[in-house]
Amino acid sequence: MGDSPGGAGRTVVLIGNPNTGKSTLFTALCGVRQRVGNYPGVTVEKKVGRFRVDGQAVDLVDLPGTYSLAPRSPDEAIAVDVLLGRQAGIRLPDVILCIVDASNLERNLYLVSQLLELERPLVIALNMTDVAEAAGVTIDAPRLSKRLGVPVVPLVAHRRTGIDQLRRTVERMLTSGPDDAASGPRPFPEAFYRELDELAEEFERRVGERPPRFLLERLLLDQGGYLEQGWQPAADPDIHRAVESSRRRLAEAGYPVPAVEAMSRYDWVGRVLEGVVRRSDESRSPWSDRLDRILTHRLLGTLIFAALMVAVFQAIFSGASWPADRIDEGIGWLQNQLTARMAEGPFTSLLADGVVAGVGAVLVFLPQIVILFVFLAILEDCGYMARAAFLMDRLMAAVGLNGKAFIPLLSSFACAVPGIMATRVIENRRDRLTTILVAPLMSCSARLPVYVLLTAAFIPPTRLMGSWFQLQGLVIASMYFLGILTAMVAAWCFRRWLFPGETPPLVMELPPYKWPSLRVVAVRVTERAGSFVKRAGTMILAVTVLVWAAASYPRSPAQIARIERAYETRIRAERAKQPPASAAGEDAAARRMIEELEHRRDAEIQATILRGSVLGRIGQAIEPVVRPLGWDWRIGCAVVASFPAREVVIGAMGVIYSLGEDQQEDSRSLQETLRTVTWEGTNRRVFSIPVALSLMVFFSLCAQCAATLAVMRRETNSWRWPVFAFTYMTSAAYLAALVTYHGARWWLG
Amino acid sequence: MSGLDRLTLGQRGRVRVVSGTDAVSVRLLEMGVTPGVELKLVGKAPWGDPLEFELRGYRLSLRRSEAARVDIEPIE
Structure with missing residues (x-):
C-alpha cells in the first residue's frame, strides 16, 4: 500500500462490538482531545482523535460500536463507507484497528470475519484478557494471529496494559505495510461465490465496472437492506432481477439468505477458534452470575434499581451543598468587588448583574452535576446499564418503547442533547422518534438548578420518617418522577396515534459485570462536566447579557429624572428638618429616613426601567396568561428569557429581581432575594410554596432549551419534530403548573 | 419442536x-x-419478559415475542 496523498497524515479506523472497551482504547491512544462532528446527511457522530507515530500525526477515526457490517440504514452504511474509503472527508484508512472482547471471542469474531473480507491491513486488539482469565478462558493469541493472518495484540485497555505494544504494531503496519497481502477468508459455500461472480459480471455488463467484492456480498445478503434501497447501481432493474434470482438459487441449494451468512460465518469462527480458546469451566465468572441473579431478580432487582435511583438523588443534594455554598460565596464576593471598585454605570451593571451573576448562578450547580455524572458513568462502566434496560423493558414496552430507549432516556437526565443523540442505538425509526420526542421530559441537569434554588428557598428542610427522608429531596425526586410519568403517557399516545404499528424488537447483549475503571469514569465525568460548563459559559453568558440588555433598554431618561426630582424634594425636606450640627441621637432617625427614601428611589427607578424595557413589555403582555399559574409578570419575563436554555431562568430571575433591589446588600444570595420580593405595589410576597411548585412543575415539563430543539432538528432532519415537541411540551407544562398551583393552594389552605 | x-x-x-x-x-x-x-434460559425480567439466555459464552436478552420465532429442540 502506498502513501496517502502528500505523504503526511495517516488514517487508522477503530471499530468493534459494543461493550468491548472501544472508547477506553480510543482515550488510551489519543487522550481526551478529539474532534467531534457529524457525517453529512446522516445522524452518526464523527469522532476523530490523533496520536503520533514516528513523530508523524495519525488520525484515529472512531466508528460507532456495531455487531455487524450489514447496513440497514444510511447511518449503518457510514461504517462501510469509511472502511472502503468512500466517505468524503476521510481518506481510505491505512490500518483498520478492530477491538474484540476476549471473554466473548466467538461472537466478536463475526465482525472480524466481515472486516477480513475488506482485504485491508487489519490489527486485532484483544481486549479484556483479564476478564477472560477470571472467567477461566485462556486464548492462544499467537495461534489466533496465525489463523487470521493479521496481528493480534492482547490488551487490558483500562489498565493501559498492552497499549504500547498495540501502538508499535500499528506503527509497523503504517511504516512497512502488512506482512503480505493476505486474501480474505472464504467462509461461504462455493455456490455463494459462484453467484457472486455472476453478479459481478452482470455489473460489468450493465454498469461497466466491478464494484468491491464486499459491496456485492452485502447487496446479495441484505434483503431490503441499505444497498438494495439506496445504492445507485442496484436500482438497475436487470441487476435487481439478477440479485433476486441468485437468492432463489441459493435458497434452492439449501443456503437461504439471510441465514446463510450467519451460519457460514459462525462455522468459520468455530474453525478459527478450535484449539485457540480453552475454557476451564463452562460458565463465565461465577460472581458476575451470582450478582446478576440478584440484580435482575424480579422483585429484588427492581427494588435495588429503585433504591439506587433514590440514593443517587439523595447523594446529589447532601454531597454537593458544601462546594455549592463556597462557589456561591465566591460569586457574591466577586460581584461586591466589581460594584465597589468600578464606576457606577451601564458597564459595571452589565459585568456584575449580567455576566458574573448569570454565569455564576450556573456554576454554583456544577457539584451536583458532577456527582450525577459520576453515578451515571459508574453504572455505565460496570455493565449495569444493560440490566437497567432489561429490567425496564417490560415497562417501556407497555408504552410502546424499547428497553434500549431506557439508556438514552437515562442520559437525558444529565442532558437531553447527548440523550437524543444516543437514541441512535434504536434501530426502528418510529421507536427512535418517540424516544427523541419524550427525551426532553427527563429532568436534565439544567433543571436541577431551578429545582434546587426553589426547593432550598421555599421547601422547609423537614426530615420525614425518622429522618430517613428529607422533604426537600422528596420534592425534587417528585419533579423527576413527574417528567417520567408524563413521558410515559406521551410515548404511549405517540405510539398509539402518531406512529401506529408493531412494537419493534429488543435483541440486547448483557455484558458481564466488571469493576468500573476509575480512569474511564474520570474521563467521562470530565468530558461531560466540561461540556456543561462550555454550554453554560457560552450560551448562558450570551443569553444573560441579552436578558440584561432586554431588561435595561429602552429606558426613558425623562421619566427617571422625574422620579429623581420627586424624591429629591422629599429628601431635601427631611434634611431641612434636621437642626444643623445638633445632638447626634436626634439626627440618626432622620438619617435613616433619608436612607430609606434613597433606597425607595433606586428601587422605583429600577422598576420603572424594567417595566419599560423590552422584557418588561413582553412579561406584562403575557401576564394574563401566567397569572393563573400564580406568577407575576417578572416570573413571566424570566420564563420567556429562558427560552434558549432552562438554566438561564436562574440568571434571568437574578437580573430581574436584583435590579429592583438595593445594590448595597447584594451579598444576599438569590434565594434570599426570592423569599423577600413582593407583588408590585403591595407587601404580598410573590413566591409562596404553591408558586415555587408551579414554577418547578412548569420547568420539569417545558421545552425551554434551544440546544435540544436544534439537536432534534438535526437528528430528525426536519423542523417539524422540534416544533411539535415545543408545542406539546409547553402545553403540558402549562396545564400541569396550573393544576399544581391550585392543588397546592387548596392543600395548604 | x-x-x-x-x-x-x-x-x-x-x-x-x-x-x-x-x-x-x-x-x-x-x-x-x-x-x-x-x-x-438463565433469567427472566420482572413480569416474565424479556428473557435472558446464555449462548456462545455470553448473555443475550430477547423478548418473548422474538424468542417465539426461534424453533428449538429442548435438551434434557
Missing part, C-alpha cells in the same frame, strides 16, 4: 430454525442464534 420462549428456567435447547427474513431475524442470526447452537 417448540419456541425458544417455552424453555423453563435453567433448561437448554438447540436451535432448529430462525423464521423470517426481516431485521429481527437478521439481528438474531448476527448475534449468534443460528441453527444448531445451544441456548440456556
